[in-house]
Amino acid sequence: MSYEVxxxxxxxxxxxxxxxxxxxxxxxxxxxxxxxxxxxxxxxxCEQIILVVKEDEKKLLEEVLETYFSDRKKLVKLVSGGKxxxxxxxxGLLHLNDLSNYVMVHDGARPFVSAKILENTYAELEVSKAxxxxxxxxxxxxxxxxxxxxxxxxxxxxxQIQTPQGFIAEELxxxxxxxxxxxxxxxxxxxxxxxxxxxxxxxxxxxxxxxxLTTPEDLILGEALISGxxxxxxxx
Numbered sequence: 001m002s003y004e005v006x007x008x009x010x011x012x013x014x015x016x017x018x019x020x021x022x023x024x025x026x027x028x029x030x031x032x033x034x035x036x037x038x039x040x041x042x043x044x045x046c047e048q049i050i051l052v053v054k055e056d057e058k059k060l061l062e063e064v065l066e067t068y069f070s071d072r073k074k075l076v077k078l079v080s081g082g083k084x085x086x087x088x089x090x091x092g093l094l095h096l097n098d099l100s101n102y103v104m105v106h107d108g109a110r111p112f113v114s115a116k117i118l119e120n121t122y123a124e125l126e127v128s129k130a131x132x133x134x135x136x137x138x139x140x141x142x143x144x145x146x147x148x149x150x151x152x153x154x155x156x157x158x159x160q161i162q163t164p165q166g167f168i169a170e171e172l173x174x175x176x177x178x179x180x181x182x183x184x185x186x187x188x189x190x191x192x193x194x195x196x197x198x199x200x201x202x203x204x205x206x207x208x209x210x211x212x213l214t215t216p217e218d219l220i221l222g223e224a225l226i227s228g229x230x231x232x233x234x235x236x
Contacts, residue, residue, distance in 0.1 A: 001101050003122065003166065004048045005040050006092035009033050009061065009108035010081025021057060022213050023108045024064075027226055032213060033061070034068050035111030041072050043118050047101070050092040051108075052081040086176070086185055086192070093173045103169040105189050109213045110163055112225055118164070120204045125166045130199045132166070132190045133206040134159040162206040165189050171197055 009023045023033040033051075040046045053061045058078055065073040079095050081088035089105055096103060102125050106113065117133055124131035137158040143150045165188060172189060178196040179186065186192045190201055209225055211218060 001126075002045045002047045003102035003104055003125070004050060004096050004098070004169070005046055005104040005106055005164065006050045006052060006089055006096075007033075007036055007040065007106055007108050008052050008081070008085065008088055008092075010052050010054045010057075010088045011085070011109065021054065022219075024057070024060060025219070027111065027222060030068055031064055032111050032222075033108045034064060036106060036108055036113065037065075037069060037076065039113055039115065039118065040106070041069065041075060043115070043122075045118075045122050047075075048097055049076045050079055050095050051076050052079050052088045052092045055080045084185060086179065089189060090173075090176045090180070093169065093176060096169050099170040099173060101169055102166055103172060104164040104166040105172075106164040107212055110210055111213070111222065112207075112209045112211060113164065114207060114210070117204070117206060117210065121164055121166050124202050124204050128200065128202040130167050130171075130190075130193060130197075130201040131204050132161055132188075132201055133164060133204045133210070134161040135206045135208065136160075159203060161188060161190065162210050162212070163188075167193060167199070171199060 024031050037049065040049050051061060061078060065076055069076065077095055079091055082091055104121065121131050121133060137155045137160055141153040141155050141158060143153055167189070172193065175192040175196040179192045184195060193199060193201060211221060213219060213222055
């Protein structure tokens with residue numbers, strides 16, 4: 001099977017302290033969202049991108065598609081998002097072409113996802129039918145209550161989860177519907193599958209570069225990553 005991807009671009013981005021949606025901020029020659037679009041459009045296993053956006057930014061995203069992807073924009077479907085991330089994913093699921101196919105969910109604010117991560121996630125989907133990307137926790141983790149350290153949490157079994165996250169589309173949709181009925185709000189799609197599916201979820205090793213742009217400091221790091229890549233290209 002191939003896959004469709006739900007690319008989330010309807011976030012509020014309050015912590016970014018920017019005057020516009022962070023996915024529309026420019027890194028060098030193109031907006032943040034263009035990097036993720038470019039990556040998935042280049043993947044031969046990706047059949048369609050469901051780009052979930054804020055209703056009042058649809059026109060801006062249409063302009064991005066026309067400017068940077070005019071020859072491939074037919075592979076991208078714009079869909080209005082919801083109030084919460086979970087609502088936006090649900091709206092994306094409703095617009096998939098084939099619910100028996102795989103679906104990946106990816107944060108539009110993670111512009112540096114690599115082709116290798118997509119390849120490995122797809123390969124694991126073929127085996128386990130549910131796969132999420134992450135990195136082992138490196139720092140010491142402590143439980144803190146009211147500003148006081150209560151205990152240290154063993155970090156060996158802990159992973160910091162990224163995106164994409166991939167599942168069989170109809171299974172993820174079923175989990176979302178059950179979550180709605182139960183008024184359950186998860187922090188990612190895997191948490192819904194954990195709660196409402198018997199499917200075991202496999203982990204795929206991510207990358208330290210697969211950062212989510214959340215704060216102004218992340219923008220500085222992102223610019224450094226791009227600058228480094230461009231420097232390597234020039235030196236070759």
